[in-house]
Amino acid sequence: MRSLAKxxxxxxxxxxxxxxxLVVFSLVIIVGPSRSGPASTALGAKHIVDLALILAVDCxxxxxxxxxxxxxxxxxxxxRDPEVIAAIQNGPSGRIAVSVVQWxxxxxxxxxxxxxxxxxxxxxxxxxxxLAQTPRYTAAGGxxxxxxxxxxxxxxxxxxxxxxxxxxxxxxxxxxxxxGDPRPARSIVVxxxxxxxxxxxxxxxxxxxxxxxxxxxxxPGNFVIVANDYKAYATAIKRKLILEILGPxxx
Numbered sequence: 001m002r003s004l005a006k007x008x009x010x011x012x013x014x015x016x017x018x019x020x021x022l023v024v025f026s027l028v029i030i031v032g033p034s035r036s037g038p039a040s041t042a043l044g045a046k047h048i049v050d051l052a053l054i055l056a057v058d059c060x061x062x063x064x065x066x067x068x069x070x071x072x073x074x075x076x077x078x079x080r081d082p083e084v085i086a087a088i089q090n091g092p093s094g095r096i097a098v099s100v101v102q103w104x105x106x107x108x109x110x111x112x113x114x115x116x117x118x119x120x121x122x123x124x125x126x127x128x129x130x131l132a133q134t135p136r137y138t139a140a141g142g143x144x145x146x147x148x149x150x151x152x153x154x155x156x157x158x159x160x161x162x163x164x165x166x167x168x169x170x171x172x173x174x175x176x177x178x179x180g181d182p183r184p185a186r187s188i189v190v191x192x193x194x195x196x197x198x199x200x201x202x203x204x205x206x207x208x209x210x211x212x213x214x215x216x217x218x219x220p221g222n223f224v225i226v227a228n229d230y231k232a233y234a235t236a237i238k239r240k241l242i243l244e245i246l247g248p249x250x251x
């Protein structure tokens with residue numbers, strides 16, 4: 001008897017395979033790590049963060065070398081900013097965790113900076129320096145926000161610490177055009193307490209913020225920030241980070 005995996009490749013229709021993949025994704029997110037495992041508060045206060053934040057950087061075909069660098073430099077500037085550092089320090093535990101993922105189509109999501117704890121000026125400036133030096137690791141491709149949502153959710157289900165809040169922060173300059181409709185993935189993620197926020201760069205699609213609201217963002221306190229072009233990215237991402245760090249109950 002052939003395995004189900006082989007059967008799905010040779011006999012089952014595409015719609016069935018897509019549904020099967022979504023079910024598997026759902027189980028990964030729902031099960032996640034046990035609270036008695038690495039994410040347990042029993043590990044001590046140093047293993048608790050106020051926020052686990054994934055910064056998803058658009059590396060699709062529409063983003064050229066200059067625009068990619070404006071994103072990374074904008075993030076670097078934000079983590080040097082005294083307001084951002086103060087927002088981190090003023091949280092209940094005074095620390096957040098940040099990971100940076102570069103993404104394009106359904107085959108290209110690369111963790112450029114793995115989970116890093118930020119607890120004050122020194123660690124924030126260190127992250128700023130790393131961001132400024134981070135090259136483009138991801139191959140250019142289509143725009144699969146759907147896969148980025150799934151990637152982020154899987155990362156957040158396997159945290160090596162306990163996070164009071166979990167956020168996927170997606171920057172993009174276009175609509176999802178690869179990897180399937182993002183709304184089913186969003187529904188699963190939001191049902192598991194994860195917030196998806198958006199930074200819409202509207203230099204090409206002027207209604208992109210509305211698309212984010214209807215198809216991408218969701219969860220407690222979710223929001224969309226608009227940047228008119230990539231030159232405005234730095235200002236927009238700083239504002240966005242402060243809102244995310246403070247959280248919906250503290251803004």
